[in-house]
Amino acid sequence: MTADDSFGRLDDDYPAYTMGRATEILGTTQGFLRAIGEARLITPLRSEGGHRRYSRYQLRIAARARELVDQGTPIEAACRIIILEDQLEEAQRINAEYRAAGSGDQMAGA
Numbered sequence: 001m002t003a004d005d006s007f008g009r010l011d012d013d014y015p016a017y018t019m020g021r022a023t024e025i026l027g028t029t030q031g032f033l034r035a036i037g038e039a040r041l042i043t044p045l046r047s048e049g050g051h052r053r054y055s056r057y058q059l060r061i062a063a064r065a066r067e068l069v070d071q072g073t074p075i076e077a078a079c080r081i082i083i084l085e086d087q088l089e090e091a092q093r094i095n096a097e098y099r100a101a102g103s104g105d106q107m108a109g110a
Helices: 004-010 021-025 030-038 056-070 075-109
Strands: 052-055
Touching: 004 021, 004 052, 021 052, 021 056, 030 052, 030 075, 052 056, 056 075
Parallel strands: none
Antiparallel strands: none
8 A cells, every 4th residue: 555545535634643643654754744743834633542543644745845855955944844845835826716707707607
């Protein structure tokens, strides 16, 4: 099973992955996951026993952070880059919605 296969079967927000499984999927260390948690890039859910659980969405974010760190970016900078990328993506989505709504108004008035 590849990482993509395991991501495909679950809801993006369901915290299905233990820290051990997350490190296997990402090919990283528990320390790395703790570091991006401390940087507040991701906040894993905690089980009743206090163990970290990660969602598919969080693993995608962690994979992006690992990619940047592997390229030589300091972890704090990598986390900031990802946050900014996410904000840009959201702004572009909202902008596209406004444009689509605006073009619909222009067609209705024609």
